[in-house]
Amino acid sequence: MKKNRTLESAIASIPSGAVIMVGGFGNPGTPFSLINELLRQGQTNLTLIKNDANEASHGVSRLIENGQVRKLITTHIGLNKNVIDRFNQGEIEVAFHPQGILAEKIRTAGAGSFGFLTDIGIHSEITRPDDLLDWQGKTYKVEMALRADFALIHAAQADWLGNLVYQGSAINFSPLMAMAADHVIVETPDLGAPGRFSPEQVHTPGAFVDSVVQLESLTSDYGILEHHVRR
Template sequence: MTGLADKYTSIEEAIARIPDGATIMVGGFGSPGTPFALLEELLAQGQKDLTLIKNDANEAGIGIGRLIEAGRVSRLIASHIGLNRIAIEQMNTGRMEVDIHPQGLLAEKIRCASAGHYGFLTDIGLETEIASQRQEVECDGRTWAIEPALYADFALVHAEHADRYGNLVYRAAAINFNPLVAMAAKHTIAQSYRVDEPGSLEPEAVHTPCAFISALVQVPVESSEQGWKKHVA
């Protein structure tokens, strides 16, 4: 196992790598799998004019909802924002640009980026508002829309267990978007409740290999959704 880098660092140092204007993918489906501690540090450090890519906008007052409320997000790419009234208000007043993609298309756009593809062909949403900005091609007598892949400068993910090299294991529903976004960004920062020495994880249990991780921080269990709700109450 020689030659592998120790990715373990402080949360302050990891988030300080993110500049103003960055495009950031965030793991999670609602609250499960959302890297609350990393987002809270991003809020504390003050980076602004961010483009966020996440399945949803979280609820107001937690997760990326805190960044949106603080006016730090200029653009949000998501599949729905209906649980966050502040995100809806900012979209309607033009303070934040919002791009909505059906959830399956959003996931596939991210997956294509993780595989190094330009994009994919689909017939989903043809002749609807969904396809209004897409380029179309004819192939085998059918019309297809081109959906470009979604790439990011940084990804923020949450894991249950990790080793210091950055091999990650997710728990239960947290395995949702995290493996996809971890592979679709130039730099991925992971938080984990538990960080052990290399060799502690069974290889077949690893969901995201360390090759995709740039930095790893350990966070307390209190940084979960309920912990942050208490923190900001």
């Protein structure tokens, strides 16, 4: 079955109040076109789960600046002054997790399990007494799995069945999120017929993917950020 959808119809399936995972670490892997369509359609009261908040006026930062986001579950927003200001002013709720713990919470949900035990952050203020479990003489922190209603994913290449291939450092959270959301929407500039990938090359098997949106081209959002170029 072809999973091809238009950009507008794929994003229209997201209601206000949805919990949405968004792939990407900085620019690479951020599905800018899906995000910009969400901005255009204007769903509100969203909970976003993303490694970072992109940079000011880019990607998910635009949704936050437009007041569409109630809560951000993330690891680091240090490169985005706009979002830090909104957080300091209490305009958005931000929950911080250690980066690998966020990844593992998502991976765990994607694997159909409910939680795991760790010692990361066990002596820091991110751990409450309720989070601790004494088991066979040792103390652990219980981390619960983290799922979502939707995942928005950028793939370098895809086929109609939803098989995905990522590139460069754009892998990051994408294969994990693609397994942990009930409805997975993928954008790609390079969509083709099944058979184009050697089977062992596929990063995310199509079973996890619901909708694939073909992008006509990659906009300037996906390009080099000049302020990160060392001269």
